[in-house]
Amino acid sequence: MLKENFLLNLREIAAIPGAPGQEMEVVDKFVQWFTPYVDNIEVDHMGNLYVYKHGISPGPTLMVSAHSDEIACVVRDIDNRGFLKIERTGGMIESLLVGRKVNVHGHFGVIGIKAGHLQTPEERKRLPSIYELYVDVGANNKQDVLDMGIQIGDPITYISDIDTFTNQDLICGKAIDNRSCCVLLLELFKSLQSKDVSGTIVGVITVQEEVGLRGAKVATYRVNPDYAIVLDTIPCADTPDSLQSGYPVGIGNGPVIPALAGGSVRGNIMAPQKKELLIKYANESNVPYQLAVMSGASTDVSAVHLEREGVLAGAITIARRYSHSPVEVANLNDFVHAYKLLEKLVLDNGKWGNLSFLK
Known part of the structure; x- marks a missing residue:
């Protein structure tokens, strides 16, 4: 091989x-x-x-x-501002989701995070639950999301290409x-x-x-x-x-x-x-x-x-x-x-x- x-x-x-x-x-x-x-x-x-x-x-x-x-997530809900709530399918880990680029049923998105400037000292120490996380697909409202063809139950996966290290035998992605x-x-x-x-x-x-x-x-x-x-x-x-x-x-x-x-x-x-x-x-x-x-x-x-x-x-x-x-x-x-x-x-x-x- x-x-x-x-x-x-x-x-x-x-x-x-x-x-x-x-x-x-x-x-x-x-x-x-x-x-x-x-x-x-x-x-x-x-x-x-x-x-x-x-x-x-x-x-x-x-x-x-x-x-x-x-491993992945799915769209659990779409709020009126166009942000997506999520549910896991497989062993998704909350600590690895925050701030990631994702693919939402063929559309680019990011898992949002509250700006550090706005977080309280307690929030900075706490890991958010998956039910607090949301995906931003660049929509202005719920109808924008629906017009993109995104519906409840649609898949959400990481965007992360396979790369190699300086040691070309080691792969990552x-x-x-x-x-x-x-x-x-x-x-x-x-x-x-x-x-x-x-x-x-x-x-x-x-x-x-x-x-x-x-x-x-x-x-x-x-x-x-x-x-x-x-x-x-x-x-x-x-x-x-x-x-x-x-x-x-x-x-x-x-x-x-x-x-x-x-x-x-x-x-x-x-x-x-x-x-x-x-x-x-x-x-x-x-x-x-x-x-x-x-x-x-x-x-x-x-x-x-x-x-x-x-x-x-x-x-x-x-x-x-x-x-x-x-x-x-x-x-x-x-x-x-x-x-x-x-x-x-x-x-x-x-x-x-x-x-x-x-x-």
Whole structure:
């Protein structure tokens, strides 16, 4: 996988707004990108995108997925002066919203903030609630907003292009969670076009992960895979404010294999045989990896493994700094290593595709 091509595609796709339930433009772009490289392609009523690679010999059905939506807000109300009240969809953090540039259903806007000169000493110390925040789209009144085509329920997403640091391997911007892994999936199917596989490989770009892993549930039921691999980014703890967290995961140290993710109700404990398989292939491929236990975050695997009679599923994740912010930071080398591991797993689908709970 060429880092340059990966970054080029990520810049384009991350710039497209794709709030939960509003991923249409993102999905449309991926339909265009995947079509030349797959045997067939489908989009369901929910917006999940399915791409297929049929093998030359019988074997299991392996589903590999990544989610397309990003954290966002929606318009909750429009006041008579043309300012928009907002509600979150996904893990939007109030402290990161204030003073940001945003896209409101295709229109430029800013999240306003009371001038420091007018704030009381108490206000300067207090973090405003999301219900106190508002978006300014440059309108004079409510009718101006309606004439722009903005309505209650319309999506609001960050404006934040993907940039690189002086160290060109470090990238920063919005929607790295999880457009980056969608591009990784695209690169996989480009490679598979000229390779032979066993069974059926189904790539899925899921929707509405940020609001409860909803698309993954529908997609897994539809595909009914024998096995599944979920691709996602995951928070790390290599910055000064988190080094003592007891969560030893950082960017640049290879993909993360989450042995446990999510809380006691919604989460996933990766099956030992799946974890051992990922470690085995990482070692054989000379891919550095990190094992993680994190109860405070989850991925689509939490929904995938519970569908139908249960699916033996695992996750390959990429560490990111400043999660759910417009300045998420990741290391391109981690994606290269994740791709190497993923491709090896998929090409050997017929060899390892006989796992069971008792093995």
